[in-house]
Amino acid sequence: MSDPATGRGIRIAVIDSGVHPQHDHIDASRLLPGASIGGNGTIGTAPEDTLDRLGHGTAVTAAIQEKAPEAFCMPIRVFHDGLKTTGYALITAIDWAIAQGADIINLSLGSTNPAHAPAFAATVERACHAGSIVVAPRAVEDTPCYPGALDGVLSVCLDWDCPRATYRPAPDGSGQFFASGFPRPIPGVPLRRNIHGISFATAQMAGFAACALEGLDTTDRSHGRIEAVRAALCG
Numbered sequence: 001m002s003d004p005a006t007g008r009g010i011r012i013a014v015i016d017s018g019v020h021p022q023h024d025h026i027d028a029s030r031l032l033p034g035a036s037i038g039g040n041g042t043i044g045t046a047p048e049d050t051l052d053r054l055g056h057g058t059a060v061t062a063a064i065q066e067k068a069p070e071a072f073c074m075p076i077r078v079f080h081d082g083l084k085t086t087g088y089a090l091i092t093a094i095d096w097a098i099a100q101g102a103d104i105i106n107l108s109l110g111s112t113n114p115a116h117a118p119a120f121a122a123t124v125e126r127a128c129h130a131g132s133i134v135v136a137p138r139a140v141e142d143t144p145c146y147p148g149a150l151d152g153v154l155s156v157c158l159d160w161d162c163p164r165a166t167y168r169p170a171p172d173g174s175g176q177f178f179a180s181g182f183p184r185p186i187p188g189v190p191l192r193r194n195i196h197g198i199s200f201a202t203a204q205m206a207g208f209a210a211c212a213l214e215g216l217d218t219t220d221r222s223h224g225r226i227e228a229v230r231a232a233l234c235g
Helices: 056-067 087-099 114-130 198-214 225-234
Strands: 011-016 035-037 072-077 104-107 133-137 154-158 167-169 177-179
Touching: 011 056, 011 087, 011 198, 035 087, 056 072, 056 198, 072 087, 087 104, 087 114, 104 198, 114 133, 133 198, 133 225, 154 198, 154 225, 167 198, 167 225, 177 198, 198 225
Parallel strands: 011 072, 011 104, 035 072, 104 133, 133 154, 154 177
Antiparallel strands: 167 177
16 A cells, blocks of 8 residues: 655645744745735745734645645745735736746635636636646635636635545536635634634645645646646546
8 A cells, every 4th residue: 555645745835924934733844935925016035024924824834734744835925914915916926936836826815806817817827837736715605716716726615514634526527626614723722713714625625736746747747737636636
């Protein structure tokens, strides 16, 4: 019997509020240098630029590392004073992740404004062409969320009944995936008292995708890479 996949060597960009490397749930040895993206697209790459002051990015990164402990996580901070940023900052962050050779780009966030869809679609196309797989929420409370609702994205839906240790493909063959919205547990804290939701379903799916990608020919950064991962996840 082969050893279980751990995401070994896979590079995951985590576009969020940064990361706190000293947190008990974070393996700092698996963190790559990252960046901070301002609302106007300015980029900072000093080590302190990616320090999480909100907690969301740290919890998301912890959920990814739990599922893919040997992957490398690259924090890209777009949330600064609160969990809000601009579409321009998100597109800049995705393009920066592509340029750094990210295998997977985790977006535990998105925009419900359909006016942003064309610009996100162009960015997703650039990611697909480079072999970077964007993982993002399909919807927020039944409202389509971009870029997660677009073709070329590994779209994630929330399933509160799905065990945290696994996921399930959409039964209609649409290529979407369902995962639990509960984060990595904190001892003594009830799951629903901790932050939870689609952010963590997305993060856990990014970890599962990294483990699937580990078993594929990762030198092939073709446009069809996401389909190979979808097939592996459904296998």
